[in-house]
Structure formats: C-alpha cells, structure tokens
Amino acid sequence: MKDMSDFEARLHRIGAERYHDKHPFHILLHSGGCTIDQVRAWVINRYYYQSRIPMKDAAFISRVTDPALRREWRSRIEDHDGRAPGEGGIARWLKLAEGVGLDPDYVASERGILPATKFAVDAYVHFVREQPLLPAMASSLTELFAPEIHKTRIAGLLKHYDFANPDTIAYFEHRLSEAPKDVEFGLDWVKAHAVTEADQDAAANALIFKTEVLWAQLDALYSAYVAPGRIPPGGWQPNEGLL
Amino acid sequence: MKDMSDFEARLHRIGAERYHDKHPFHILLHSGGCTIDQVRAWVINRYYYQSRIPMKDAAFISRVTDPALRREWRSRIEDHDGRAPGEGGIARWLKLAEGVGLDPDYVASERGILPATKFAVDAYVHFVREQPLLPAMASSLTELFAPEIHKTRIAGLLKHYDFANPDTIAYFEHRLSEAPKDVEFGLDWVKAHAVTEADQDAAANALIFKTEVLWAQLDALYSAYVAPGRIPPGGWQPNEGLL
Numbered sequence: 001m002k003d004m005s006d007f008e009a010r011l012h013r014i015g016a017e018r019y020h021d022k023h024p025f026h027i028l029l030h031s032g033g034c035t036i037d038q039v040r041a042w043v044i045n046r047y048y049y050q051s052r053i054p055m056k057d058a059a060f061i062s063r064v065t066d067p068a069l070r071r072e073w074r075s076r077i078e079d080h081d082g083r084a085p086g087e088g089g090i091a092r093w094l095k096l097a098e099g100v101g102l103d104p105d106y107v108a109s110e111r112g113i114l115p116a117t118k119f120a121v122d123a124y125v126h127f128v129r130e131q132p133l134l135p136a137m138a139s140s141l142t143e144l145f146a147p148e149i150h151k152t153r154i155a156g157l158l159k160h161y162d163f164a165n166p167d168t169i170a171y172f173e174h175r176l177s178e179a180p181k182d183v184e185f186g187l188d189w190v191k192a193h194a195v196t197e198a199d200q201d202a203a204a205n206a207l208i209f210k211t212e213v214l215w216a217q218l219d220a221l222y223s224a225y226v227a228p229g230r231i232p233p234g235g236w237q238p239n240e241g242l243l
Numbered sequence: 244m245k246d247m248s249d250f251e252a253r254l255h256r257i258g259a260e261r262y263h264d265k266h267p268f269h270i271l272l273h274s275g276g277c278t279i280d281q282v283r284a285w286v287i288n289r290y291y292y293q294s295r296i297p298m299k300d301a302a303f304i305s306r307v308t309d310p311a312l313r314r315e316w317r318s319r320i321e322d323h324d325g326r327a328p329g330e331g332g333i334a335r336w337l338k339l340a341e342g343v344g345l346d347p348d349y350v351a352s353e354r355g356i357l358p359a360t361k362f363a364v365d366a367y368v369h370f371v372r373e374q375p376l377l378p379a380m381a382s383s384l385t386e387l388f389a390p391e392i393h394k395t396r397i398a399g400l401l402k403h404y405d406f407a408n409p410d411t412i413a414y415f416e417h418r419l420s421e422a423p424k425d426v427e428f429g430l431d432w433v434k435a436h437a438v439t440e441a442d443q444d445a446a447a448n449a450l451i452f453k454t455e456v457l458w459a460q461l462d463a464l465y466s467a468y469v470a471p472g473r474i475p476p477g478g479w480q481p482n483e484g485l486l
Contacts, residue, residue, distance in 0.1 A: 054304070054313055061301035062372065065353075067324045067333050070297055074324065077317055081310045090310050110308075129305065 007200050008191065011207055015145040018211035021152065023218040025226065030152050032160025036100065037238040039161065041225040043097050044236050045117045045217060047107050050093045052121045054080045059129040060136055072185055079178045089178075092171035098243065099168030106241030114235050116220035124213045127206070134199055135206035138190045142210050143183035150175050250443050251434065254450055258388040261454035264395070266461040268469065273395050275403025279343065280481040282404065284468040286340050287479050288360045288460060290350050293336045295364045297323045302372040303379055315428055322421045332421075335414035342411025346484050355479030359463035367456045370449070377442055378449035381433045385453050386426035393418050 004012070020026060028034050029042060054077045061077075064070045082088025094104040106112075128136045150172045157164035157172075166173070194203045224231045231237065247255070263269060271277050272285060297320045304320075307313045325331025337347040349355075371379045393415045400407035400415075409416070437446045467474045474480065 051308065051310070054310070055306065055308070058301045058304035058307075058313070061320070062298045062305055062368075064298070064301075065294065067294070067297070067331070068328060070301070070320070071324045071326070071328075071331075074317070074320060077304070077313070081314045081317065083314070085311060085314075088310070088314075125305075 005191065007194060007203075008187070010200070010204055011141060011144065011187075014204060014207050014211060015142070018208060018215065019142065019145040019149070020211065020214040020218055021145065021149040023215060023222075025218040025222045026149070026153075028226065030156030032156065036163075038225050039163075040100050040102055040238070041221060041236055043093075043100055043102060044107055044241070045113055045221055047093055047097065048110060048113045048117050049121050049217065050080065050090055051108075051110070052125055054090075056125045056128045059125060060133075063129075063133060063136070069189075076182060079174075079182075089171055089174060092174060096168050096171055099163045099165070101163070101243050103241050103243050112234070112236030112240055114220045114224055114232065116232075117217050120213045120216040120220070124210065127209060131206065132202070134190065134193050135202045137186055138194070138203035138206040139210040140186050141183060141190065141203075141207050142214065143179045144187065146179045146183075147176055150179075248434065250437060250446075251430070253443070253447055254384060254387065254430075257447060257450050257454060258385070261451060261458065262385065262388040262392070263454065263457040263461055264388065264392040266458060266465075268461040268465045269392070269396075271469065273399030275399065279406075281468050282406075283343050283345055283481070284479055285464060286336075286343055286345060287350055287484070288356055288464055290336055290340065291353060291356045291360050292364050292460065293323065293333055294351075294353070295368050297333075299368045299371045302368060303376075306372075306376060306379070312432075319425060322417075322425075332414055332417065335417060339411050339414055341486065342406045342408070344406070344486050346486050349484030355477070355483055357463045357467055357475060357478050359475075360460050363456045363459040363463070367453065370452060374449065375445070377433065377436050378445045380429055381437070381446035381449040382453040383429050384426060384433065384446075384450050385457065386422045387430065389422045389426075390419055393422075 025042070029039065034042070057073060057076045057080075061070050061073050064073065078088070080089040082091055085091075094107060097104045097107040124139065127139060131139075154169060154172050154176075157169055190203050194200045223229075224235050268285070272282065277285070300316060300319045300323075304313045304316050307316065321331070323332040325334055328334075337350060340347045340350040367382065370382060374382075397412060397415050397419075400412055433446050437443045466472075467478050
C-alpha cells in the first residue's frame with residue numbers, strides 16, 4: 001500500500017480483513033472441493049445478487065442530479081443488462097447456469113433462492129437507495145478486490161470442473177475488464193468527496209457493510225448446502241430446476 | 244378514438260381535458276406573445292423538469308426485476324443524459340438556454356427556479372419511486388400528447404421569436420422522434436397490465452396526476468412572470484444569469 005493515502009490504505013485493509021475471497025465456501029469452490037449441487041446452489045443464489053445490481057445502480061442514479069455522474073454510472077447498468085436480449089452480465093450468468101446443468105428459466109424465476117440471500121442483497125439495494133451518495137458509492141468499492149478473486153475463480157473453475165469453459169465462465173472474464181474501470185472512477189470520486197474524518201468513517205463503514213452483505217450470502221449457502229447442510233423451507237432442492 | 248379500447252379512449256380523454264397544451268402560458272408562448280424574459284423564465288424552470296426526468300426513470304428502473312424491461316427503459320435515461328458530454332436532451336435544453344441569452348451554467352446551477360416548480364417535479368419523482376409499477380409507468384403516458392404540442396411549439400417559436408433556429412430548438416425536434424417510441428412501449432405495457440377495473444383506475448389517476456404536475460408548473464410560471472407577475476422570494480429576476 002505504498003504511496004496510498006491513509007484513507008485508501010484503510011479501505012484496502014477492510015478488503016484484506018473482510019472480503020469474501022477468504023470465506024470457506026469460496027475456498028472450497030475455487031479448489032475443486034464443491035459437488036456439482038453445491039456449485040448449482042451457488043449459481044442459483046448468486047443470480048439474485050447479479051439481478052439486483054442494476055436495480056441498485058439505478059437507485060443510485062435516481063438520486064444523482066449531475067448528468068455527467070449519472071452517465072458514468074449508467075454504464076454499470078448497461079454492463080449487466082446489456083444493450084439487447086441475450087447480452088450483458090445477467091445473460092452471461094444464465095450461461096453459467098446452463099453450463100452447470102440448470103434450466104436458465106428456473107434460475108431467472110428466482111425460485112429456490114435462500115431467504116437469507118434475499119435479505120442480504122435487498123439490504124444492499126436499500127442502503128444505496130437511502131444512504132447519502134458518498135457511502136452509497138463507497139459501498140461499491142468491493143470492486144477493488146474483485147479482479148483478484150475473479151482470476152482465482154477462473155483458474156480454479158477451469159482446473160477443477162468439467163462444466164467450466166470460456167463460454168460458461170464468460171461472466172468472470174468480462175468482469176475482469178469491467179470492474180477496474182468502474183472502481184477507478186468510484187475510488188477517485190470517494191477520495192475526492194470523503195474530506196472530513198466523518199466522511200471517511202462513513203465511506204469505510206459503507207465498505208464494511210458491503211463486505212458483510214457478500215459474506216452473509218456465503219454463510220447462508222454454506223449452512224444450507226455444505227455444513228450442516230440444512231436447507232431451509234423454500235430453499236432449492238438438488239433435484240429442482242435441472243435441464 | 245375509433246378502434247381504441249374504452250380504457251385507451253379514457254386515457255386520451257384525460258389528455259384532451261387536462262394536458263398543458265391548453266394552459267394560457269403555452270398559448271402565449273406559442274403565439275409569440277411572450278417577452279424574452281418570460282421565455283427565459285420558462286427555460287429556467289423547465290430545466291428543472293428536464294433534469295429530474297432521468298432521475299425519475301432511474302427510480303423506475305431501480306424497482307424493475309425484469310432485465311428486458313430495465314433495458315427498454317434505460318434508453319430514456321440515455322436520451323436525456325446522452326452517451327458523452329454535450330449530448331442528450333439536457334445538453335440540448337442548455338443550448339436553448341444559450342439561445343435565449345441565458346448563461347447555461349446559471350441554468351444548470353438550478354438557482355432561481357420557482358419553489359412551486361420544484362415541489363411539482365419532485366412530487367413526480369416521488370410518485371414514480373413509491374407507487375406500484377403500473378401507475379408509475381402510466382404517469383409517463385402524457386407522452387401520448389407530447390408530439391402535438393412539440394409540433395405546435397416548433398412552428399410557433401420559429402415563426403415568432405428571433406432566438407429560434409434549428410440549433411436552439413433541437414431539443415423539441417429530437418423529442419418528436421424519441422417520445423413516440425417510448426409511449427408506444429409504455430402504452431402497450433400499461434394496456435397489458437391494467438387488467439382489472441382497479442388497475443385501470445390507478446393508471447388513469449396516475450395520468451391525471453402527471454397532467455397536474457405539468458399544469459402546476461405553468462401556473463407557477465404565469466403567476467410569477469405574467470399575471471400578477473409577483474416573483475416569489477428566491478425566484479429568478481430578469482437581470483440574473485444572462486450571457
């Protein structure tokens with residue numbers, strides 16, 4: 001963290017301590033330790049997160065009075081929703097769903113998603129809708145840590161799982177180019193606007209909150225499908241939604 | 244209204260009875276009866292409406308779980324905010340501001356806007372943020388009536404005002420091609436989703452609400468700058484913000 005401001009270093013420490021790359025579910029996933037059903041459960045639940053990101057970004061834009069900032073942020077929605085049917089990150093996630101043997105229509109129907117996944121993700125959307133712009137934007141800065149986990153994931157999936165090929169995991173390759181441009185803008189904006197100590201605390205706390213949103217999703221997944229493996233009522237059952 | 248459903252005819256009647264093409268300020272504006280200061284007051288106040296439309300549309304998108312509907316609606320934000328600095332409807336509105344002798348930075352600063360303009364426009368943003376999707380979308384259907392007023396306005400401005408030329412009034416020409424595609428989609432969606440009588444009432448009431456939002460802005464403008472011409476505290480004074 002040489003040449004970083006104290007504030008930027010603080011944000012990076014939050015990632016080092018709390019980002020979900022260190023969650024046991026991800027370690028299992030990336031090292032080839034997941035059963036196909038555990039991978040499927042991850043794909044189904046993570047779909048909910050993917051699907052809510054553009055809504056979160058639209059909630060942000062809806063509160064921005066500066067056309068230039070709105071325009072900058074709109075590209076995130078475009079990355080996820082695409083410019084035509086079948087394009088964009090959500091469509092690529094459904095390619096992954098197909099690749100692991102799930103009916104993409106089942107996944108898109110949002111059936112079987114763990115309630116705890118929804119609570120965590122909805123908390124993120126509400127946070128961005130309701131908090132001041134600075135913490136709302138700062139909560140996106142987990143993207144600082146995303147390229148590393150995506151690289152690990154791409155390598156791990158390709159090495160360990162038959163379903164993994166450039167087509168099925170295209171989502172992650174795209175994020176490798178999309179996330180850095182987004183986070184560069186976001187980090188510059190947050191650094192420029194987090195002037196007071198109170199601002200910097202608010203931004204850091206927003207980033208902590210976001211790491212909690214990510215971590216809680218994996219805890220719920222682990223509990224339901226790894227250990228103890230107790231699927232809550234309404235949660236996806238391994239024979240549902242298959243191709 | 245031949246061949247229309249009763250519901251569609253009901254929506255059209257709302258326009259015939261309540262749309263702001265019939266407001267005395269617009270009749271004055273389009274017939275060449277406005278002083279340049281009255282035109283400037285209109286440009287300054289209407290800027291606030293223009294600037295909030297993309298926020299309103301983002302608020303709508305933030306509540307839509309269907310990527311296809313989000314994608315369709317996103318084009319509205321793009322129409323207003325553009326794809327690069329200097330593009331889009333808001334930039335074109337600032338061209339009009341320059342054309343009538345106003346400093347576009349002054350107009351974009353949102354100083355001098357009548358409080359009543361803000362209250363009406365903010366009520367629209369809140370409505371779309373808070374109401375169910377059907378009335379939220381139905382409130383946009385004043386676009387059904389927009390092409391007619393834009394044609395009248397283009398002809399009236401070109402005929403009566405020295406500032407009017409294809410460059411300064413480009414905003415309205417663009418809306419002539421943008422609004423019809425938007426309203427065709429919106430009307431189809433509203434007709435498909437307003438199934439029950441209660442749904443149709445909600446949609447019709449949303450459209451009535453929107454006509455009230457538009458009308459109230461012109462009443463405030465008329466009161467401040469035409470008759471009685473009593474500019475409220477904080478309202479634009481005719482010597483402010485000039486080029």
